[in-house]
Amino acid sequence: MTDPVRSRGTRDYGLARALRARLLGVSLAAIGLVLSLAAVLVALTGLPGTVLAGLVVLAVLGIAVLGLLLARRPYVVRLDDLGYRIRFVRGAGRSGARWTDVLDLTTAVVSGTECVVLRLRDGGSSTLPVNVIEGDREEFVDELQRRLDAGHGYRRL
Secondary structure, three states: OOOOOHHHOOEEEEEOHHHHHHHHHHHHHHHHHHHHHHHHHHHHHOOOHHHHHHHHHHHHHHHHHHHHHHHOOOEEEEEOOOEEEEOOOOOOEOOEEEHHHEEEEEEEEEOOEEEEEEEEOOOOEEEEEHHHEOOOHHHHHHHHHHHHHHHOOOOOO
16 A cells, blocks of 8 residues: 555645735835836936836836746745755745654744744754645645655554
């Protein structure tokens, strides 16, 4: 009988939808502010209107690229049979490790945010806020625990 964790291969957890929407909203507001300032600058200095038109074209291209990047669902956490990898999380500590290097998994509240903390054998740790991950939090923590157990050779009853 094969181990169900080993047969899963790689699993990616993407950036939470709310966070992607927030990033898009902040970016749109910043682009709108830059275009507004450029319009005022063009009106006050007498620059040609083509300068503003060029900025508008660049803004539209920037919005399209940003939309494509956020729609692609880039992963924040990648779990595989050998270990884990964390991206885009500032202050996470170690960005990845092998399951055999992980001492244990705990949950904690850091600065008012629920986090999963993976303590490593060398004294380091990886801290991951669960609100940045798309999907069910309990399922994520359960999968982490199953993969950690499998990485240490433990089998669940």
